[in-house]
Structures are given as C-alpha cells and as structure tokens.
Amino acid sequence: MALIFISCSGWDRSNPLDPQNPETSGKVTDVKLSAIKHDVTVSWDTVDLSSVTAYHVYRKESTAANFSWIGSVLASNLEFLDPDRSYNIELNYAITAQTGAGYQSPLSDSQSILPGPYTFWMLDYYDGSIQRLTYDGRHSISVTRSSIWPTAVAVDTSRNQIWIVDWVTGYLYRMNEEGEIDTWISGLDNPTLVACDPTRPEIWVVDADRTQITRFDESGEVLGVHDGFKFITGLCWSGQPGQFWVADQGLAQIQLVDQSSSVQITHHLSHDAPSVLDCHPQEGWIMATDSLEVVRLHILGQIDSVASLDLTCYDLSIDQETGGCWMVLNGPSGEDEVIYLSAEGEVTVRTDGYYSALAVTTIPDQNGCLVADTGNGRMVRLKQNGEILSELTGLVSPWDVILY
Numbered sequence: 001m002a003l004i005f006i007s008c009s010g011w012d013r014s015n016p017l018d019p020q021n022p023e024t025s026g027k028v029t030d031v032k033l034s035a036i037k038h039d040v041t042v043s044w045d046t047v048d049l050s051s052v053t054a055y056h057v058y059r060k061e062s063t064a065a066n067f068s069w070i071g072s073v074l075a076s077n078l079e080f081l082d083p084d085r086s087y088n089i090e091l092n093y094a095i096t097a098q099t100g101a102g103y104q105s106p107l108s109d110s111q112s113i114l115p116g117p118y119t120f121w122m123l124d125y126y127d128g129s130i131q132r133l134t135y136d137g138r139h140s141i142s143v144t145r146s147s148i149w150p151t152a153v154a155v156d157t158s159r160n161q162i163w164i165v166d167w168v169t170g171y172l173y174r175m176n177e178e179g180e181i182d183t184w185i186s187g188l189d190n191p192t193l194v195a196c197d198p199t200r201p202e203i204w205v206v207d208a209d210r211t212q213i214t215r216f217d218e219s220g221e222v223l224g225v226h227d228g229f230k231f232i233t234g235l236c237w238s239g240q241p242g243q244f245w246v247a248d249q250g251l252a253q254i255q256l257v258d259q260s261s262s263v264q265i266t267h268h269l270s271h272d273a274p275s276v277l278d279c280h281p282q283e284g285w286i287m288a289t290d291s292l293e294v295v296r297l298h299i300l301g302q303i304d305s306v307a308s309l310d311l312t313c314y315d316l317s318i319d320q321e322t323g324g325c326w327m328v329l330n331g332p333s334g335e336d337e338v339i340y341l342s343a344e345g346e347v348t349v350r351t352d353g354y355y356s357a358l359a360v361t362t363i364p365d366q367n368g369c370l371v372a373d374t375g376n377g378r379m380v381r382l383k384q385n386g387e388i389l390s391e392l393t394g395l396v397s398p399w400d401v402i403l404y
Contacts, residue, residue: 028055028095028108034141035115035134040082044095044108046075051099057082062090062112085115088367090136113139114389118363119404120370121162122379123150127396130164132179132404135363137370137381138390142179153402154203156196159218162404163203165191172205172216177404185220193232199241202259206232213246215259226261233274234288238299239281245297247275247288254288254297265301278318278325287325289313294327294341307345311337317362317369324348326369326382328357338371338382349386359400372398 030045042057057080058067073080075097085091091114094107116135123130130150132141149168156163162175167190174183193206201218210232215223230250238245242259252272256265269275271291279286284299292312296304311329314336318325323343331337334356340349355375362369368389371380379392379401 027105028097031093031095031108031111032139033093033111033113033134034139035085035113036119036141037117038084038087038115040085040091040093040113040115041079042082042093042095043079046078047097047105049097049099051101052097053100054098055080056096056098056104058094058096058107060092062092067092067094067107067110087116087135088114090114116367120361120401121153121155121404122372122401123153123164123399124395125149125151125397125399130162130175130179132177133370133379133392133401136390137379137392139392144175144179144181146173146181148173151192151399152194153400154194154196155402155404156198156201156203156218157404158198159201161196161218163194163196165194165205165207167192170207172203172220174218174220183220185216188214193235195235195237195244197237197242197244202242204235204244206235211250213244213257224259224261226257228261234277236277236279236286237281238279238286239284240299245277245279245286245288247277249274254286256299265297265299267295267297267301267303273312276313276316278316280318280320280323282320287316287318289316294345306343307341307347314357315359317360319362319366320364321366326360326362328354328360328371334375338369338386340369340384340386349382349384351382351386354380358398361401361403363403370401370403372401374398 028044032043034041052075056072059070060067092110092112094110096105098104114136120133130144148166150164151167152165154163160177164173170188172185173181175181188207190209191205191207195204203216205214211229213226229248233249234247236245247254252269254267255263269290273291277286277288286297292309294306314328316325316327327339329337336354336357337352339347354373358374359372366384368382368384373380377395381389383389
C-alpha cells in the first residue's frame with residue numbers, strides 16, 4: 001500500500017486529505033459500528049473527493065497503544081466486515097481514505113464496540129421506533145419505523161420471531177430478526193403486555209384495558225380469550241407448556257393460568273399496589289413484588305419471602321445463573337434507582353441517576369443488565385458490579401427492552 005506523508009507547517013495544496021484542508025479537514029467522518037455475535041461491521045461516510053480511490057480499516061483492542069491495519073476496500077464501498085472477533089474484548093476502529101496519488105488521510109475519530117453472544121430489542125415509544133441494539137448497548141444494528149407506538153415486546157427465540165404490541169392503535173405486530181414487520185394483527189383493545197411460549201406457537205396478549213388476555217398462534221389467529229381479570233400488571237411464561245403467571249393488581253392476586261383458563265395456583269397479595277414479576281423458566285419459580293416486599297413463588301405453590309424494599313419496584317429481571325434479580329425502583333419525583341438483589345435478598349448493587357426508568361433486562365453469565373432510562377432518553381449498560389459500561393444517548397423515550 002503506497003502512502004505519501006508530507007510534513008509541513010502549512011496546508012499542502014497538492015494533498016486534498018491534508019488535515020489543514022478547510023474543505024475536508026483531512027478525515028473520514030461518521031464511523032459507525034454494529035455487531036452480531038462474533039462479526040463486527042464498520043461503516044462510514046464517503047469523502048466527497050473524486051481523487052479518493054480506497055479506504056483502509058484499522059483496529060486495536062482498547063488496552064493496546066496503537067492501531068493496526070486489517071483491510072481495505074475500494075472507494076465505492078463504505079462498509080467493512082471484521083469477522084470472528086472474540087466475545088467481551090472491547091475493540092476500537094478507525095478509517096483512513098487514500099487518493100490515487102498515494103496520499104492517506106489521518107485516522108478518523110475512533111469508535112469502540114464490545115462483541116458478545118446477545119443483542120437486544122428496544123422500543124422507543126414516542127419516536128415510534130423498534131431498534132436492535134448491540135451486546136454492549138452502544139450501537140443500533142437496525143431501526144424499524146412503521147407509524148406505530150410500540151408499547152411492549154416479547155421474543156420467541158425458538159422461531160426467531162419478535163412480537164410487539166401497540167396500545168394506541170390496538171395492533172399486534174410480528175417482526176423477523178432483520179427488523180421487518182411481516183404480520184399486522186388488528187382488533188385489540190389497548191394491548192399493554194405480551195409474552196411468548198417457546199414450547200408451542202402461542203402468544204399471550206394483555207388487552208381490553210388490562211382486563212383480559214387474548215391468545216394467538218404464530219400466524220395471528222385467535223386461539224382463545226381469558227377474562228375475569230381486573231387490572232393486569234405482570235405477565236410471563238412459567239417454563240411449563242401453555243402456562244403463564246399473571247399478576248392482577250385489581251384482584252390483588254398472582255395466578256398461574258393455563259391455556260384452558262384454569263387457575264393452577266393463586267397467591268393473594270397483601271396490598272393492591274402494582275405487582276411486577278419475572279420467571280426462571282428452567283425451574284419455574286417467579287420473583288414478584290408485593291408492595292414493598294419481594295417474594296419467590298414456586299411452581300408447586302411454595303412461597304418464600306425474599307426481601308423488603310424501601311421503594312416500590314417498576315420492573316425486575318431475574319439472573320438465571322445466580323437466582324438474583326435486577327430491579328428498577330421508583331424514587332421521589334422520578335429519580336429512580338437500579339439495584340441488584342441477590343437470591344438471599346441482599347442488595348449488593350445500588351445505583352442512581354435514572355429518571356422515570358421503565359425497563360431492565362438481565363444479561364446472562366453475570367454480565368450485568370441493560371436499563372431503559374426513559375426520562376433521560378438513554379439506554380444504560382451496567383456491569384455486574386453496577387458500574388456503567390456504556391450509554392446510548394439521544395433517544396426519545398426508551399420504553400421496553402428484551403434480550404435476544
């Protein structure tokens with residue numbers, strides 16, 4: 001690769017990529033990264049010069065001092081695939097442009113990414129977008145906008161389907177992993193929650209102003225309607241085929257309900273405060289809130305008292321490995337906290353700085369969590385010790401998020 005570097009105190013007018021060129025500033029701009037599992041994709045804006053013939057891609061691990069060249073593309077290409085990267089090793093990327101005469105620009109501003117085994121689906125309600133985020137939560141892999149108000153999301157990983165409800169229009173959407181909506185199901189009345197049964201093609205949707213559950217198959221056909229509820233605030237699959245846990249604030253109950261509407265277990269809540277819950281699907285128990293109490297409710301009906309909280313919980317997500325959970329606690333005036341509660345009921349992490357945060361999802365293998373910090377318009381990726389790994393800012397209203 002022939003390079004020409006000219007050192008001088010002024011602008012070398014023969015070099016359109018000289019850093020002091022007032023028109024180009026000498027650099028490639030707007031470098032973007034995305035990653036799905038081991039494969040990192042790098043893209044950038046074109047340098048609007050006819051003399052540019054190629055772009056060169058450089059990479060370094062975050063702990064390394066210098067960048068190394070890893071490949072080049074012709075000027076007609078603005079994307080580069082860097083495959084087979086190791087998980088949980090942070091990488092930095094930068095780009096240079098080169099002219100036919102051999103001049104090469106300085107390195108662009110670098111961007112960093114942490115490849116990993118998972119991605120996330122995030123709903124930005126007022127923006128009307130559904131975004132797939134990278135493992136580190138820093139970058140958007142895809143953005144879907146279809147004049148909708150996405151309210152809640154569930155993933156059927158066995159069929160690579162993403163289900164989204166829109167309480168404003170009353171639609172249930174099915175989306176593929178490329179972010180394309182392929183099924184639109186209308187006729188629901190203010191749907192607010194959605195959950196999937198990965199053992200059978202069933203999607204459960206809370207609608208009718210949270211007073212009923214409508215079951216669908218994977219093509220969108222109605223399988224049945226469960227009524228008799230008053231105000232549902234939590235819904236999750238139990239780990240057993242055709243059985244879901246339902247938290248009903250109006251009835252002050254948590255129930256285990258099957259597809260025939262039979263109630264297998266009823267736990268009476270001590271207060272009418274909204275109860276939220278999440279399930280450990282391998283073992284079948286749930287962690288749930290009962291006002292300021294946290295309880296563990298087993299598939300056979302046994303109830304364990306886990307902890308007492310000083311603030312009400314808006315959302316929680318179980319750590320499948322440890323049996324603990326991440327929780328969003330509602331603070332005064334929307335000043336919320338995110339905590340980690342161990343399986344024994346000890347608060348081992350407590351962080352603040354969130355404003356009206358609406359959702360949290362645990363990252364397996366003790367890699368922390370991702371928080372939808374709604375009021376601050378950002379997604380926050382926390383390490384297991386509660387330190388911030390990264391932030392994705394500039395969002396309008398991140399509303400719900402789920403691991404994929």
